[in-house]
Amino acid sequence: MAFATIVIPHWLSPKWLQICLASLKATKNERDYEIWIADNSAPHPSIKAIDNRLGEGVRLIDVPDIMKTPALVLDxxxxxxxxxxxxxxxxxxxxxxxxxxxxxxxxxRDEYVAMVGWYWEIESHDDTRHYIAPAATLYNIEVLKILKAECVANKQLVQSYGLNYEKRIPITATGTVEEMILTGQWGPFTERRGFLNSSPFDRPEVFWHDTGSWLFYRAECQWECARIPGQWVKQQGYSMPDVKLAYYGDSEADAYIIHYWAGGVSHSFKIGIMQGWSGQCVEWWLRREHRLWLETVPEDIREDSISKGIIPDLEEELKFALSMVREGG
Structure with a gap:
């Protein structure tokens, strides 16, 4: 039996999907794995990006429509x-x-390690997000099953949070989740009830949650959460994000994995207006994505994807993306 199942929620970007799969299939490990992909983009046709040898041996999983978010796919x-x-x-x-x-x-080390991943932390300031995120993380499936059962058994629809957990907010005010909680379509990647105040400082005025944050804090109460070495790489410049990437390994040059960030948000122009930070950075993101695509994906797959209209012309895509940017926000 394979050692692990790789689960990849896909959303809107055919280039990123090809980059991810092409780089994955170019590597070798002693341990075997399965590859599952969930298409959260339908009816958008970007999943056709793997209608080639990149899709060989890949299982497309049929997730219920109500669960087509990154967190719920994992749950x-x-x-x-x-x-x-x-x-x-x-x-x-x-x-x-x-x-x-x-x-x-x-x-x-043993079966009491709940997860292995990079501990998300920015040294220069507290951004309230100190946890192991599921960008590229190994999870013990037995621990996940224990925590999912715990989440499903909890039918309460009020969130307590803040200093000493004195504040209350209806779960429905934090997202359309009531139906999923009451019907058991809920789990530790999506869970937000019992959310721990982020260290090292309490932020009692803030309710904040992201995929896998509750899971990390809850797991730390009972199991080991192993942290791999890695680091942010920062940058400065006009109309570019201050975070360039995060590498997992001893250095960027010797990294096992690189997380480039914004693969999803950089394509939000396909569903609506972009404003603020994301609108300012979209051109930088799309040009970087195109460069990585040229570096990573085999030429025959790139040419076939362009000829079939799966991959749009870069300049045309940029023109449309910039037309969806508005000031403010």
């Missing part, structure tokens, strides 16, 4: 995975060298 997969580990992957992940899965596995 859905918990009960379906038959391997001992689930490896969550965002499409803006690039696998850089052989042995990446074996490297993660080397941190698993």
């Amino acid at each position: 859905w997969a918990i009960d379906k995975v038959n391997t001992s580990y689930l490896f969550s992957v965002e499409t803006d992940i690039r696998f850089m060298k052989d042995g990446w899965l074996d490297w993660y596995a080397s941190f698993v």
